Amino acid sequence: MRVRLKGDVICTLLLLVALCSLLYSQLEHLVPVGNKELPQQKPSVAPKALSDPRAAWRAMPAEATVPRPRVTPVIRRTEVAKKRVQTTTPPALTDSAFNFKHYLLNKDNRNFKLLVNQPRKCRRTPGGPFLLVAIKSVIEDFDRREIVRKTWGREGVVNGEQIQRVFLLGTPKNRTVLATWETLIHQESQTYRDILLWDFMDTFFNLTLKEIHFLSWAAEFCHNVKFIFKGDTDVFVNVENIVDFLERHNPSEDLFVGDIIYNARPIRVRKSKYYIPETMYGLSMYPAYAGGGGFLLSSCTMKKLSRACREVELFPIDDVFLGMCLQRINLKPILHEGFKTFGIVKPSAAPHLQTFDPCFYKDLMVVHSLKVAEIWLMWNLLHSPRLSCTQKKQVKKPFQWKRKAQTTPQASPLG
Ligand SMILES: *[C@@H]1O[C@H](CO)[C@@H](O)[C@H](O)[C@H]1NC(C)=O
Ligand SMILES: *[C@@H]1O[C@H](CO)[C@@H](O)[C@H](O)[C@H]1NC(C)=O
Numbered sequence: 077m078r079v080r081l082k083g084d085v086i087c088t089l090l091l092l093v094a095l096c097s098l099l100y101s102q103l104e105h106l107v108p109v110g111n112k113e114l115p116q117q118k119p120s121v122a123p124k125a126l127s128d129p130r131a132a133w134r135a136m137p138a139e140a141t142v143p144r145p146r147v148t149p150v151i152r153r154t155e156v157a158k159k160r161v162q163t164t165t166p167p168a169l170t171d172s173a174f175n176f177k178h179y180l181l182n183k184d185n186r187n188f189k190l191l192v193n194q195p196r197k198c199r200r201t202p203g204g205p206f207l208l209v210a211i212k213s214v215i216e217d218f219d220r221r222e223i224v225r226k227t228w229g230r231e232g233v234v235n236g237e238q239i240q241r242v243f244l245l246g247t248p249k250n251r252t253v254l255a256t257w258e259t260l261i262h263q264e265s266q267t268y269r270d271i272l273l274w275d276f277m278d279t280f281f282n283l284t285l286k287e288i289h290f291l292s293w294a295a296e297f298c299h300n301v302k303f304i305f306k307g308d309t310d311v312f313v314n315v316e317n318i319v320d321f322l323e324r325h326n327p328s329e330d331l332f333v334g335d336i337i338y339n340a341r342p343i344r345v346r347k348s349k350y351y352i353p354e355t356m357y358g359l360s361m362y363p364a365y366a367g368g369g370g371f372l373l374s375s376c377t378m379k380k381l382s383r384a385c386r387e388v389e390l391f392p393i394d395d396v397f398l399g400m401c402l403q404r405i406n407l408k409p410i411l412h413e414g415f416k417t418f419g420i421v422k423p424s425a426a427p428h429l430q431t432f433d434p435c436f437y438k439d440l441m442v443v444h445s446l447k448v449a450e451i452w453l454m455w456n457l458l459h460s461p462r463l464s465c466t467q468k469k470q471v472k473k474p475f476q477w478k479r480k481a482q483t484t485p486q487a488s489p490l491g
Contacts, residue, residue, distance in 0.1 A: 174281060174392065176353060183390045186285060191247075192265050192273035195297055197240055204300025206237035207319065210290055212368075213243045213309045214278050215257045218264075220309035223448045225268065227455035228313040235319045240301075241270050243309075244290050246278030283368075283394035291382035302327035304378055307370030312443045312451050314458070317414065318372065321441070327375040330407050334371030335415040335442075337395075338364045350393065357391070364409055365399025369444035371415070380405045414441035434458045435465035 198204050209229050213221050221243055229241045248257050265271040272293060276285050294304060303322045307313065325331050340362045342352040373381070384404040391397040402409055434457035437443065446454070457463065 174349070174351075176356060179281070179390075179392060180356070186288065186390055188274045188276040188285065188289065190272065190289070190293065191275050192245075192261060192271050193293075193297070194242060194265075194269055194272060197242060197269070198298035198301050201238045201240075204298070204302065205240040206302045207234075207239050207315075207322065208294070208298055208301045208304045209239060209241045209313075209315075210294070210304060210306045211241070211243050211309055212283065212286060212307070213245055215245055215248045215261060216254055217309055218260065219448055221264075223451050224309055225270070227451055228315050231270075234315050235323075237319050237323070239315060239319075242272050243270055244286050245271065245273045246276045246282060246286060247273070249277045249279050281392040284390055284392060284397045287394045287398055288385050291378060291385055294378050295382040299375070299379070301375055301378075303331070303375065304373050305370060306373070307442060308368060308444065310445055310447075310451075311369050312437065312446050312454050313370060314414075314437065314441050317439070317441050321412075321414075322372065325374065329374060330377045330380070331374035332366070332371065332377050332402060332407055332409040333373075333412045333415070334366030334409060335369065336364050336366055336409045336411040337362075340365070340396075352393070362396050363399040363403040365395045365402070366409055367415070367444070368395045369415075370442035371409075377405075377407065380407070412441065414439065416440060416443045434460075434463055438463075438465050 198208065211221075211224060211229060225241070231239055231241050233239070245261070248254055251257065254260070261271055261273055265273075272290070274286070274289050276282050276289075278286075290306070294301065303325075305313065305318060321333075341360060342357050342362060343350045344354070345351060381398070381401050385398070385401040388397065388400045388404060391400060399409075434454060437454055437458060
């Protein structure tokens with residue numbers, strides 16, 4: 077009798093333990109993925125994403141042996157990821173995982189009101205401006221807009237050509253961060269007349285909306301412009317070189333030039349911020365597209381793109397979306413070596429960067445990922461009358477802060 081009772085108890089205990097472990101294992105599956113620590117990128121997925129040869133080059137160990145230059149190729153996380161993501165470190169997850177279902181459901185809601193316009197922007201110069209500089213910004217980045225206004229983004233005449241500027245903004249996603257945003261934008265618009273503000277939330281995944289709305293705006297309010305440069309606020313742009321390059325082109329012909337990425341594959345790694353499920357994009361490769369740091373287009377291409385983009389379904393990565401529009405009008409974007417929208421990572425370039433050699437920048441058109449002070453410094457060094465770059469990109473003396481007036485910033489020659 078006692079033996080049987082003991083046996084029953086043991087049996088019950090064993091069953092209970094089994095039940096508990098079963099429950100526990102089920103529970104583990106129920107924990108949402110987003111709550112788990114993001115594991116290091118599995119090496120098995122990396123080669124797949126490194127479809128772009130330049131991505132592979134970026135990830136090369138050679139880069140690591142070069143001392144980190146001051147002008148940092150600390151490429152913006154978004155940029156790297158947009159292009160091919162798996163470089164050395166995986167990008168972090170967004171605060172809130174991107175909701176594809178929500179995105180797909182709201183995809184047709186793509187017309188938002190223009191809250192602040194500059195309808196006369198392109199009418200001030202007879203015949204229209206030669207170059208319109210359109211810069212993506214967010215309201216909070218007032219200091220970045222200021223430095224762009226004071227340096228490469230100045231309105232006026234460069235090499236005899238008229239340059240105009242606009243900033244492209246949406247409404248801030250967190251309005252508590254900048255309670256004064258409406259007043260600020262109103263004042264900025266009054267003072268500089270360079271603000272375009274649309275009534276959509278300014279988030280990374282809404283940059284495609286910015287693209288579409290800007291192109292529509294340009295087609296409507298700036299149809300007489302000859303060329304457009306579209307870029308970010310953290311780039312340095314050598315406007316003189318761009319004007320020089322564009323003067324050799326016809327604005328009524330197609331032109332789309334930038335740092336073109338070919339054969340990039342959609343990221344199918346769920347944990348990536350840039351994950352695109354097959355239901356959203358079924359092909360294995362993206363069309364050729366330009367890195368968002370900066371690219372050039374002609375008036376003719378702007379008008380065609382503005383129409384084409386209206387017919388392309390919204391896609392959350394704006395650079396790729398524009399690539400889709402280009403594909404639709406059958407236009408092949410042109411890669412230009414002067415566009416370093418990836419920052420400068422070429423190991424051989426590092427010594428120049430370390431010394432902040434303006435002669436090195438003299439030959440470039442767009443360099444991405446610069447800090448406010450770096451943009452200011454580079455622009456001033458490049459516009460110094462003392463600058464002489466006759467020696468073929470040789471760094472004689474490393475750049476240093478000097479007490480003498482030698483490196484004193486010069487006033488703008490643009491007037
Ligand atoms: C907005 O920013 C404030 C201050 O940084 C923060 O406390 C709040 O949680 C943020 N709200 C959202 C919705 O992100
Ligand atoms: C884009 O903006 C709209 C309008 O403000 C907003 O409803 C939507 O959530 C935003 N989408 C993303 C992906 O941020």
